[in-house]
Amino acid sequence: MYMQVAFVTRFPLQVTPVIGRLMTNDALTPNASEVNAVFDMPLAAFLEDVPSHTHKDADWQGIKYRLHYFQYNNFLVWGLTAAMLIQVAQHAFARPTGFLELTLGSRPYHQLFFNGERLLWQDPQTT
Numbered sequence: 001m002y003m004q005v006a007f008v009t010r011f012p013l014q015v016t017p018v019i020g021r022l023m024t025n026d027a028l029t030p031n032a033s034e035v036n037a038v039f040d041m042p043l044a045a046f047l048e049d050v051p052s053h054t055h056k057d058a059d060w061q062g063i064k065y066r067l068h069y070f071q072y073n074n075f076l077v078w079g080l081t082a083a084m085l086i087q088v089a090q091h092a093f094a095r096p097t098g099f100l101e102l103t104l105g106s107r108p109y110h111q112l113f114f115n116g117e118r119l120l121w122q123d124p125q126t127t
Contacts, residue, residue, distance in 0.1 A: 017084045041072045046089040049098035057103045064106040
């Protein structure tokens, strides 16, 4: 599954999620400088309002955003990775989250862009 949605970080780095299905993970060799661990987690977990999901509202250069944290076994999925997986889960299951995804005055990561100097919001009507 390919989502035509790019997520921009404050570093600035643009990430486009591409989802595939692997029949085995024997051939996976993650880049140790980029990946802490490879593990399985149900995609539906990113839609559920459960105690293992928490969030923190933040502000960076006047941009309000909500950081989501999902604890699964001994693993923590948070920040941009969690935001991308929330969007992927909503797309895959065609349903919204069971929790408030955004805070008042914030927008999703995929509505950010870097203009060469700073992060700005895109007008969703023009994207």
